[in-house]
Amino acid sequence: MTRDISAFDIIGPIMVGPSSSHTAGAVRLGQVARAILGSQPTEVLIELHGSFAHTGKGHGTDRGIMAGLLGMPADDPNLRDSFELAEQAGMTFRFETVDLGEDVHPNTARLTLTDGQRRVQVTGSSVGGGMVKIDSVDGYQVQFGCEYDTLLVVAEDRPGTVNSVTGWMLRQGINIAFLRIERDRRGGKAIMVIETDQPVDPEILEAFEDYDWVLWARYVPKVEA
Secondary structure, eight states: OOOOOOHHHHHHHSSSSOOIIHHHHHHHHHHHHHHHSSSSOSEEEEETTHHHHHHHHHHHHHHHHHHHHOOTTTTTTTGGHHHHHHHHHTEEEEEEEEEOOTTOSSSSSEEEOOOSSOEEEEEEEETTEEEEEEETTEEOOOOEEESSEEEEEEEEOOOOOHHHHHEEEEEEEEOOEEEEEEEESTTTTTEEEEESSSSOOOOHHHHTTTTTTTOOOOOEOOOOO
């Protein structure tokens, strides 16, 4: 399936910073990781790979990621002060350089977040024009870019789980654009990545978590141009 090219793809996002890949994309990676955690992180490890590691500081990658983790948009004039704002919010953070391999996009970051109760690890890449691609969540291989509203559901791999989730969404009038499933083994755990054509009421997360076989569910809103 091909995607229509928009003016946003050509011109790029409205942002603070010198580079849509290194700054706006970095903000978006932080925003997505925060959404997947489901809360404001209190402790963060940010590992930078490739070009992010080599030139990210000069391009504002580090401050961009921190801004996203604080829930700030890419055009927030306070982005440059994100380190100080994170400290004021009680967030501890550190940056490290990591080599994720030759096949990994050069603008990649691996973010490990905790809020004191829950921990998540998100790996994603900034692929140009402020756009991102999320590659893994807690070790599960995924692929989404926030061009759609996205639900992540981690559940036990039981018969009927997909029908239960998609059936619930059908009854709510939510159209599924893309659905991908990755599992660690048969009968183990699986992650559903569900991209939708409509925004999703956050109450849907509570409905899904009422199923005893659902471990957690998160909603990542579509990032508007």
